[in-house]
Amino acid sequence: MKDQQLDRRKFLERGLEIGTALSVVGATAKITSSNAVAEEPSPDRSGPDSPRKTRVGVIGCGSVSHRYLPHLAACPFAELVSTCDIIEDRAISQAQAHRVPHHYPNVQQMLAGADFDLLVNLTDMQEHEHINREAIAAGKHVWSEKPIANSLAAGQELLQQAKLQKVRVWGAPVVVSSPQFAAMSRILQQGKLGRVAAAHADYGHTGPSWSSFFYEKGGGSLPDLGVYNLTTLTGLLGPAKSLVAMVNVITPTRIIDGKGEIRVTEEDNAMVVLEHANGTLSHVQSGFNYFNPHGHEGRAETRHTISIVGTEGSMGLVGYDWEPLGVDIATVDNPHYQRQCEDASGYVWQQGASLVDECLATGKEPLFTPEHALHVVEIICAARESQSTGRRIPLTSTFRWPIAT
Numbered sequence: 001m002k003d004q005q006l007d008r009r010k011f012l013e014r015g016l017e018i019g020t021a022l023s024v025v026g027a028t029a030k031i032t033s034s035n036a037v038a039e040e041p042s043p044d045r046s047g048p049d050s051p052r053k054t055r056v057g058v059i060g061c062g063s064v065s066h067r068y069l070p071h072l073a074a075c076p077f078a079e080l081v082s083t084c085d086i087i088e089d090r091a092i093s094q095a096q097a098h099r100v101p102h103h104y105p106n107v108q109q110m111l112a113g114a115d116f117d118l119l120v121n122l123t124d125m126q127e128h129e130h131i132n133r134e135a136i137a138a139g140k141h142v143w144s145e146k147p148i149a150n151s152l153a154a155g156q157e158l159l160q161q162a163k164l165q166k167v168r169v170w171g172a173p174v175v176v177s178s179p180q181f182a183a184m185s186r187i188l189q190q191g192k193l194g195r196v197a198a199a200h201a202d203y204g205h206t207g208p209s210w211s212s213f214f215y216e217k218g219g220g221s222l223p224d225l226g227v228y229n230l231t232t233l234t235g236l237l238g239p240a241k242s243l244v245a246m247v248n249v250i251t252p253t254r255i256i257d258g259k260g261e262i263r264v265t266e267e268d269n270a271m272v273v274l275e276h277a278n279g280t281l282s283h284v285q286s287g288f289n290y291f292n293p294h295g296h297e298g299r300a301e302t303r304h305t306i307s308i309v310g311t312e313g314s315m316g317l318v319g320y321d322w323e324p325l326g327v328d329i330a331t332v333d334n335p336h337y338q339r340q341c342e343d344a345s346g347y348v349w350q351q352g353a354s355l356v357d358e359c360l361a362t363g364k365e366p367l368f369t370p371e372h373a374l375h376v377v378e379i380i381c382a383a384r385e386s387q388s389t390g391r392r393i394p395l396t397s398t399f400r401w402p403i404a405t
C-alpha cells in the first residue's frame with residue numbers, strides 16, 4: 001500500500017512536470033478540418049462529476065481497431081479525436097462508426113491536425129517504431145500494439161526521447177493486468193509451489209490471412225503470438241538472464257487476402273528456453289502452424305496453456321493468458337487440482353489503451369511497464385540470434401519485478 005502511494009506521488013509529480021498535456025474536455029469536438037466526419041460527435045460526457053479525459057488519436061484502422069475502438073468509445077477517461085490509416089477508407093469508416101470527428105490518411109497530417117494527447121498505434125508491426133518516434137517528437141503520449149520497437153536499442157532510445165519530451169510510452173500486451181496473473185503471482189511470491197523449477201507456455205493458431213506483414217521481416221510469430229507467453233512468464237518468474245532457441249519456417253508461402261501468394265521470411269515456428277535470474281527454466285512455444293480444434297476462440301480453450309511446477313506444488317492457467325479462465329493449483333498439502341479465480345473481473349486483452357487513459361487521468365500507475373515490453377523485445381531478437389548462431393545468448397535488460405499485483 002505504501003509503495004502504491006509512493007508510485008502515485010511519483011506519477012503525479014511527473015504529470016506536473018509534463019505540464020499535464022491532458023485537458024478536461026467534453027466529447028463535443030469542433031468539426032473544422034476538411035477531412036472531418038459529418039456525423040454526430042460522440043455523446044457529451046462532460047459535467048461537474050465527469051472524469052478527466054485523455055484526447056486520443058488512433059492510427060491503424062484494420063482488424064484490431066474493431067476491438068480497440070468500441071472499448072475506447074465506452075471509456076469514461078477517453079475522448080476519441082481522430083483516426084488515421086494509409087488506406088483512407090478505413091480511417092473514414094472507423095471514424096463514422098465510432099463518431100470520431102477527424103480522420104487522416106497519414107501520420108504527418110494526423111500529428112499536424114486536430115490536437116490530441118495519446119497516440120494509439122495499431123498499425124503493422126514494422127510501422128510501430130517510426131510512428132511511435134514521430135508521435136513522441138510531436139509531444140504525444142503513446143500506447144503501442146506490440147512491439148513498441150524492433151530492437152532493444154531502438155526501444156531504449158524511444159524511452160529516452162519520451163523522457164526528454166516529458167511524455168509516457170506503453171505497449172501491449174497487458175496480460176499482467178488480469179486477476180489470474182495476479183493470483184499466480186501471489187501463489188509464487190507466497191512460496192506455495194516450493195522451489196520453482198520449470199514452466200511451460202504455448203500459444204499458436206494457423207496464422208492470419210488478412211495481412212502479409214505478419215510473415216515478413218519485422219513480423220513473425222514471436223512478436224505476434226509468443227509475446228503474450230513471454231510477457232506472462234517473465235512477469236511471473238522474473239527477468240530472464242539468458243536463452244537458447246530454435247526458430248524456423250514451416251509454411252514457406254501463404255495466400256493473403258487481396259494480395260495472393262507471398263513468401264514467409266520471418267519465423268512461423270518457435271521454441272525458446274529461458275533461464276530466469278533465480279535459476280528457474282521456462283519454455284515458450286508459439287507459431288502460425290498450430291491446428292487447434294477450438295480455432296482462435298479463446299473462451300473455448302480450457303486446457304492449461306501455462307504450467308509452472310516446483311518442489312511442493314504445481315499450477316496451471318486455464319485458457320490463454322490473453323483471455324484467462326481460471327487458475328488450477330495442487331500442492332503437497334492438497335494434491336488435487338483446485339480451481340480458483342474463474343472471474344476475469346472485466347479484464348479483456350484490448351483494454352490497454354483505455355487503461356492508459358485512466359492512468360493518465362487519475363495518476364494510477366499501470367502494472368505493465370515499457371521496460372518489461374522491451375525485455376520481451378530483447379528476448380525475441382535473442383531467440384533469432386540463437387537460431388542463427390547456434391549459441392546461448394545472454395540478456396541484459398531488466399524491469400521492475402516482482403510486479404505489485
Ligand SMILES: NC(=O)c1ccc[n+]([C@@H]2O[C@H](COP(=O)([O-])OP(=O)(O)OC[C@H]3O[C@@H](n4cnc5c(N)ncnc54)[C@H](O)[C@@H]3O)[C@@H](O)[C@H]2O)c1
Nearest residue numbers: 060061062063064085086087122123124125127145146211
Ligand atoms: N488482429 C488481431 O486480432 C490482433 C490482436 C492483438 C494484437 N494485434 C496487433 O495489432 C497490430 C495490427 O494488427 P491488425 O491485425 O489490426 O493488422 P491489419 O493489417 O488488419 O491492420 C493494420 C492497419 O494499419 C494500417 N497501416 C499500416 N501502416 C500504416 C501507416 N504507416 N500509417 C497509417 N496506417 C497504417 C494498414 O493500412 C491497416 O489498415 C499488430 O501489431 C498486431 O500484432 C492484432
